[in-house]
Amino acid sequence: MSERVLLGDEVLRQFLADELPSIRRYALSLTGSMDDADDIVQSTVEKVLISGLPVEAPKAWLVRVCRNLWIDEIRKRKVRDHDVYSEEGEAVSQVANIDPKPVETNAEESERFSAIGHALDRLTDEHREILSMVVVEGMSYAQVAEALELPVGTVMSRVARARTNLRRMLAPTE
Amino acid sequence: MEDLAEKDIELLSAYLDGELDAAQTKALKERMLAEPHLRRELEAMQSADEMLSAFAGQIDDRPLPEALDRIIGESEGTQGGHVQQQAYGFFAAAAAVFLLVGGFFITQEQPEDFAWLDDLPSGKRLETENGYVEVIATFRQVDGSICREVISPTNQAVLCRSESEVREGADWQIMLDVARSDVPAGSFQPAGANQAIDAYVSEHIDGAVLSAEEERQLIENNWHD
Numbered sequence: 001m002s003e004r005v006l007l008g009d010e011v012l013r014q015f016l017a018d019e020l021p022s023i024r025r026y027a028l029s030l031t032g033s034m035d036d037a038d039d040i041v042q043s044t045v046e047k048v049l050i051s052g053l054p055v056e057a058p059k060a061w062l063v064r065v066c067r068n069l070w071i072d073e074i075r076k077r078k079v080r081d082h083d084v085y086s087e088e089g090e091a092v093s094q095v096a097n098i099d100p101k102p103v104e105t106n107a108e109e110s111e112r113f114s115a116i117g118h119a120l121d122r123l124t125d126e127h128r129e130i131l132s133m134v135v136v137e138g139m140s141y142a143q144v145a146e147a148l149e150l151p152v153g154t155v156m157s158r159v160a161r162a163r164t165n166l167r168r169m170l171a172p173t174e
Numbered sequence: 175m176e177d178l179a180e181k182d183i184e185l186l187s188a189y190l191d192g193e194l195d196a197a198q199t200k201a202l203k204e205r206m207l208a209e210p211h212l213r214r215e216l217e218a219m220q221s222a223d224e225m226l227s228a229f230a231g232q233i234d235d236r237p238l239p240e241a242l243d244r245i246i247g248e249s250e251g252t253q254g255g256h257v258q259q260q261a262y263g264f265f266a267a268a269a270a271v272f273l274l275v276g277g278f279f280i281t282q283e284q285p286e287d288f289a290w291l292d293d294l295p296s297g298k299r300l301e302t303e304n305g306y307v308e309v310i311a312t313f314r315q316v317d318g319s320i321c322r323e324v325i326s327p328t329n330q331a332v333l334c335r336s337e338s339e340v341r342e343g344a345d346w347q348i349m350l351d352v353a354r355s356d357v358p359a360g361s362f363q364p365a366g367a368n369q370a371i372d373a374y375v376s377e378h379i380d381g382a383v384l385s386a387e388e389e390r391q392l393i394e395n396n397w398h399d
Binding site: 005007008009016020025026038041045049055113116117120131132136140141157160161163164 | 180183184186187188190191193218219221222223225226227228229230231232233234236238239241242245246329351352353370
């Protein structure tokens with residue numbers, strides 16, 4: 001059996017503490033809900049504390065665990081009917097409609113975040129997760145390719161389409 | 175919005191992510207000067223990115239849920255920890271990196287807990303609540319410090335002390351600590367089987383591993399020559 005090198009216990013905890021802000025932002029961009037984001041992050045942390053993280057690319061693994069838990073969660077949720085932005089030639093998956101619950105801020109900011117949350121909610125799961133990885137988590141295309149087990153070329157084109165879709169939904173009058 | 179070719183959208187998107195090489199970047203920048211609609215699309219993409227980042231960043235102001243705080247808070251410092259970022263990405267074929275951690279071999283939490291290293295000869299096993307610890311070898315590093323390679327059922331580590339500091343048990347610093355995740359409890363794994371430990375020792379050792387007599391003298395002299 002080949003030896004798998006994992007982060008030691010204390011190193012793992014410190015790594016998780018350091019990455020917590022980033023993974024929470026990532027989870028919020030996936031779920032659109034503060035409560036759901038922290039639930040996903042807690043499940044991620046609990047899972048990783050049991051299974052460990054490899055010393056090579058621990059961040060990519062952490063993101064993958066979080067993302068997979070999100071996928072599991074949306075599959076369990078009841079899907080509501082709503083308009084889903086579709087793109088010719090691409091399969092459109094059902095999006096679990098998780099209502100965005102922005103933090104209480106001033107009215108203008110609250111309205112802006114609501115609009116963003118709504119736009120995110122209308123993206124396909126594929127587009128939402130890939131934008132979250134690249135824009136929110138700052139992962140490279142190579143890292144995303146590894147995490148999602150996709151060719152880099154597919155990552156590049158999918159990011160571009162996701163970005164275009166989000167941009168159109170946020171500025172539909174252009 | 176002016177419809178752009180799919181390829182141009184991909185180029186702009188990849189440019190935004192820093193994924194174009196130097197030649198591609200230069201070519202795109204020249205095109206954006208000549209084709210303002212490309213520049214406008216890039217700015218629109220950037221604006222959408224910023225909105226997405228701002229949306230996700232809302233959670234920064236939200237306190238950690240108690241359960242999560244409790245889980246993470248068991249490590250030293252919950253935000254902006256002191257562990258060097260480079261430690262997460264090492265283990266290239268022959269590279270070894272200093273990895274300072276707050277705990278070691280599960281049983282230890284404070285530096286003074288390493289007092290047992292002062293007196294334990296190589297090859298002798300010390301029973302602990304989590305199994306055992308055993309010194310595999312003692313050696314000098316090229317910087318003059320004395321190091322000991324230690325093993326437990328779950329970990330293999332290298333700890334070193336500086337010769338200039340004499341407080342008993344207080345100066346053993348963990349240089350490398352590797353989980354031995356695939357080794358069943360109680361089973362034998364050849365010392366040095368771990369590539370990272372081997373790489374570290376190979377890179378830092380000055381001469382050969384100390385003999386039993388050399389080690390005994392050091393122990394008797396409280397690790398002074």
